[in-house]
Amino acid sequence: MATTVQTSTSTDQSDRHYIDGRVVAATGAEGLAVTDPATGQERGSVVPATEEEVAAAVAAAHGTRAMWRATPPPERAAALRRAAAAVRAEAGRLGELLAATTGRLLSQSTESAAVAADLLEEAATSGLGPAGRTLAGSASAIDAVRREPHGVVAVITPWNDPFPAAAGLLAAALVTGNTVVHKPSERSALPGFEMGRIIAEALPPGVLNVLTGDGRSGTAITTDERVALVAHVGSTTAGQRIAAAAGARGGRVLLENGGKDPVVVDAGVEPAWAAQQIALGAFVNTGQLCTSVERVYLHADVADAVVAELVALADRMVVGPPTEPATEIGPLVDERQLEVVARHVRDAAEAGARVLVGGRRLDRPGSYFPPTVLDGCTADMALMREETFGPVAAVTRVTTFDEALDLAGSGRYGLAATVLTPDLGHALRAVEELEVGTVKVNAVFGGAPGGSADPRRDSGMGPGYGPDLLSAMTVLKTVHLEPARTARS
Structure with a gap:
């Protein structure tokens, strides 16, 4: 906990x-x-x-x-x-x-x-x-x-x-x-x-x-x-x-x-590193960034190991007030935002997703929702379609990189996307095929000064x-x- x-x-x-x-x-x-x-x-x-x-x-x-x-x-x-x-x-x-x-x-x-x-x-x-x-x-x-x-x-x-x-x-x-x-x-x-x-x-x-x-x-x-x-x-x-x-x-x-940014985790990546990247993208600022990671597509070859590492990271994070030096996850901005996050998680769980850690607001004053990991998410869930804007990593397992790339490129949003892969060919394909404003390869955040991007779709x-x-x-x-x-x- x-x-x-x-x-x-x-x-x-x-x-x-x-x-x-x-x-x-x-x-x-x-x-x-x-x-x-x-x-x-x-x-x-x-x-x-x-x-x-x-x-x-x-x-x-x-x-x-x-x-x-x-x-x-x-x-x-x-x-x-x-x-x-x-x-x-x-x-x-x-x-x-x-x-x-x-x-x-x-x-x-x-x-x-x-x-x-x-x-x-x-x-x-x-x-x-x-x-x-x-x-x-x-x-x-x-x-x-x-x-x-x-x-x-x-x-x-x-x-x-x-x-x-x-x-x-x-x-x-x-x-x-x-x-x-x-x-x-x-x-x-x-x-x-x-x-x-x-x-x-x-x-x-x-x-x-x-x-x-x-x-x-x-x-x-x-x-x-x-x-x-x-x-x-x-x-x-x-x-x-x-x-x-x-x-x-x-x-x-x-x-x-708005954004609904995906991260694709390819076969062959180091699971602990991939989990750290996902946690950074999904949980920083309590998941309330335009480019927060909201959809996670894991290749079956590494999915079990990445999920285990991600759950362990989420479970260890300190949730508390923003002024406390030990705090890693602060409150959501208000009750209205917490209700959106809670509804998305609840509806996904009722539709068959498995809540592995977190999943409910904390029983204390303030709009606190802990870092949450769900497995078995599907494309028809609001959690995978609508902007959640909370500390939630929603995981879908895939069997091929092609499947992951297709899912990552779907939906109404086109702000940014991340691909974690040791395969240069896969990286180049992602850059070419993902119709988003920013494609990041092997890092969820970062970039040199002087860049510009046009968001796509909604x-x-x-x-x-x-x-x-x-x-x-x-x-x-x-x-x-x-x-x-x-x-x-």
């Missing part, structure tokens, strides 16, 4: 916005209760932005767009470097806020704030790269393609890894000359607002505006005609609503949405990071210039 420890956190109130260079009190009458995931107790509330507050934030961004566009790129980059330094200096406090709000481990929360600072700094450098290209035309003319900012960009980000998700999009939008209205998720409103405010204070007033809000606030942002591009990281359902609302008025969207559209994100934050304009014919005296 997984070990548990206990503690508690303080209370917060998220009732402010940052509009046109200043913090303003929220005027909405209705607050959304915020529950401490470690104790189950109410710890504050979020006051969503009203339509009037959204309009004020968009107006501020719209009013400063010409000024920010005309600001020389090195000056925009310098502002981002100041923002990066400020975020890095506050990484400890931001980490504490994130851990208290979402249940993410304190060490990981602080590290994610530092990663956000790194992304701001990286954009300050990469954003000064080529801003267009020249064309081979007539010797008597100049032909070029310019990259120009969209104008006002809405950045709507999730609760599960809010600092890097927001920082990457904000940095790319800002360094390329866009102004921004940013709405963090209401489930991580306070840490999201605080990081957004810190970044905004390094910029001229109106360039970055930060709103606390819920889906209604997001709808008001995405339907505003002055918002040229909406960049969203979050659930598929929310992404589809955003795409429909923005598309109806001709707005553009960038979406990184996982979204458009690059969510890297140099191609910078390009997506701009629009193209072709210029053809010839000398004028002058009057002759």
